[in-house]
Amino acid sequence: MKFTLSWLKDHLETDATLNEICTRLTMIGLEVEDVDDKAAFRPFIIARVLSAEKHPQADRLKVLSVDTGKGAPIQVVCGAPNARAGLVGAFAASGTYVPGIDVTLSVGNIRGVESHGMMCSEKELMISDNHEGIIDLPEDAPIGTSYAAYAHLDDPGIEINLTPNRPACTSIYGIARDMASSGRGPQEPP
Incomplete structure (x- = not known):
């Protein structure tokens, strides 16, 4: 059975950490x-493209100046068709592992222009198969904050193994009831 931590906490009043909950689940x-x-x-942050200039040596690439909310703008070389000044999206700095393309970014030199990260598509973050362009967020998205928190992608998932003698735990309510019975906190009313 798979469930998220927030879903369990909808049915169980507890301040326990993820590790404490996992330990207790195994104990019961x-x-x-x-x-x-x-x-x-965690490393992905919300950033705004300040400018998008044509790459001097490539027709399909643009050189972006990106405001990450953490000091001076960062230069990024980008090939996304929707890259434009004013776009707000998810940014990955050099050193960040990008799961959708299985690459850890480094400072790159793309046709003579340094790139210090990338603006990400949904496919690069494994949100969907959409690789048509950069994630386009509303203009009021908070620059410099966690993209995962903003997009509600930071909710931990837990998978438990159910044995045939535990049918009550095939529901989140049953799991919360067992956790409450073990002293992890009161169960929320249905």
């Missing part, structure tokens, strides 16, 4: 098989 006989803490999304 609900073996935790996998935990996706969404750490892969």
Whole structure:
């Protein structure tokens, strides 16, 4: 059975951390098989493209000046067709692992122009198969903050192994009831 931490906390009043909940689940006989803490999304931040100039040596590339909300603008070489001044999207700095393309970014030199990161598409963040362009967020998206928190992608997922003698735990309510019975906090009323 798979569920998110926030879904469990909708049914269980607790301030327990993800690790404490996973330990307790295993202690009450609900073996935790996998935990996706969404750490892969932590480095991505919301950024605004300040300018988008044509690359001097490539027709399909643009040189972007990107405001990450953390000091001086960053130069990024981008091939997305929707790259334009004013666009707000998800930015990955050099050193960031991009899961959708299985690459850790480094400072690159693309046809003679340095690039210090990338503006990301939905496919690069494994949100969807859309690779048509940069994620286009509303203009009022908070620059410099976590993209994962803004897009609600930071909710950890937990997968437990259910044995045949635990049918009550095939629902989130049943899992919350068992957690409450084990002293992890009161169960929320249905």
